[in-house]
Amino acid sequence: MIKVSERVKAIAPSMTLAISAKANELKAAGEKVINFGVGEPDFNTPEHIVAAAKDALDKGYTKYVAAAGLPALKKAIVKKLKIDNNLDYEPSQIIVSNGAKHSIFNAIFATINEGDEVLIPKPYWLTYPEVIKSCGGIPEYIYATPRHGYKITAAQVEAAVTPRTKMLIFNSPCNPTGAVYTQDEIKAIAEVCIKHDLIVLADEIYEKLIYGGQEHFSIAAVSPEMKERTIVINGVSKSYAMTGWRLGYLACPENVAKAISSFQSHSTSNVNTMTQYAALAALEGDDKPMRDMIAAFGRRRDKMLEMLESYKPLGLDYVKPDGAFYVMLLCDKLYGKSFRGQKIHGSMDVADMLLTHKKVAATPGVCFGDDDAIRLSYALSTKDMLEGLEAIADFARECK
Ligand SMILES: Cc1ncc(COP(=O)(O)O)c(C=O)c1O
The missing domain is CATH 3.90.1150.10 (Aspartate Aminotransferase, domain 1)
Structure with missing residues (x-):
């Protein structure tokens, strides 16, 4: 056996x-x-996005492209991050992967060493602890109580940090609770992360799905210092009803992106080419x-x-x-x-x-x-x- x-x-x-x-x-x-x-x-999936994929096939865009993503798509992602999140990235800091889940795996695989502790607010999306464990890390939980709107506080992060803490997972809007952190709450948490030199994995896949006037704010946008320690995760799955297409991306400091790009070139190579053209249409096309x-x-x-x-x-x-x-x-x-x-x-x-x-x-x-x-x-x-x-x-x- x-x-x-x-x-x-x-x-x-x-x-x-x-x-x-x-x-x-x-x-x-x-x-x-x-x-x-x-x-x-x-x-x-909106019709114009489906049409873009068909068009890519008709044009014969069926070959390998750059492992980290189609240059035109990476440019569109850079533009999106600037317009929506007020974040400045270069295309070389963007990696396009097979869904946000794959981006999360890549981010953790590229940064977590054996025995590193990773803080996860709970209730949590159930993939995080399993990916962390598979990369040798140790998940540690911070309880986001219903009394506090299912949100953790900066004081809770402070109390949970140990000398082995390497990363905080931060998912807003949150699956499973639907909690959305305010800018002030995010700034306070960012301060603790900077103080303790933590990496933040900011899972923003539900960014667009916000109701009642609340606004999404990326923790990477708190300050240049914060951006340097954040890996922003996003994708088209939830916002554009494209779950089956499998396209997510991350934005992070150059050295991490380089490592992930090398690893991805040996693991999955590029996300299938027609999906990348579809995602380009999603980001650049009609958002009605x-x-x-x-x-x-x-x-x-x-x-x-x-x-x-x-x-x-x-x-x-x-x-x-x-x-x-x-x-x-x-x-x-x-x-x-x-x-x-x-x-x-x-x-x-x-x-x-x-x-x-x-x-x-x-x-x-x-x-x-x-x-x-x-x-x-x-x-x-x-x-x-x-x-x-x-x-x-x-x-x-x-x-x-
Ligand atoms: C919080 C969270 N992050 C990431 C993902 C993964 O998204 P994708 O389908 O793009 O891999 C999901 C999907 O359920 C999710 O709930």
Whole structure:
């Protein structure tokens, strides 16, 4: 038998798989399952972006290009970072990869040594700890409590730093909580990072999905000093409904970009060429489809929050999210109660019971390091969303 390496042994299997496998089984058996587990926009990629990819194929742009990205696309990314984030980069500081996930892997692989500690606010996107572990790092968690709007504070970062701390993961807007940090909160956290010489991996993939007048601010834009220690992660997956195309990018100091470029040239080479032309059209073309999608998400968020507000007497609670397309539904008040004779111990039980008895799929918070809630995505039709929310309320009503 081939023994797998110690490196990959440390990686946990995805905890969300059990729930999605069960949901798929139910669907295959002809049941209607309302899916609040979705992690991608339920919108099609805008037509002009699809047309750009077709055009690239027709023109025969099907060959290798530079491993770190098509020069025209890198230029467009530089322009985007200037216009949207007030950040000045050279094209040589940009690396285009196969999704933001790949960019995150590259960034951690290029900077984390054996035994380095990486601070992660929790609840967290479940990929971070696994990538850190696979690169020999040690994830350390800072609890972003619902009481503080699911946001960590500068004081918490200060308290969590040890001589081995190398990096802070900073994800705003956040998956799974939807939390969006204000400029002042970001500045305070940046100060601590500068003081302790930390690298910041700023995952800004949900940048465009912000509602209610809140604005995105990149931590790299705090000061030139901060920019020097930040690796900005972004991509087209969520903003332009392009999850399947696989294109993300990072922007960082020249020496790190050079190392990542060399590594990528030996691992994946360039992101497929037609996707890069599609991404170019996304960044440079008409942004109306994106604005329409954001407006639709905003309306759904408001509707969902209105419903959740009315469920508070049932022992359910939530923190108003300002971004992404998720809400954490606090259900810890149901723990210790029983549903149809079955005791509820945690978020996995809630998700399992909802799926089995109410045909509603949601992601248990324990997957994100927070067992007090389940994550509801509103990347589904309003009709399904309302039906599913009523089913969740029925579940809570039946808990004794
Ligand atoms: C916080 C966060 N970062 C990064 C990603 C990865 O994005 P991509 O599909 O571009 O790899 C996701 C996808 O779910 C995410 O939620």
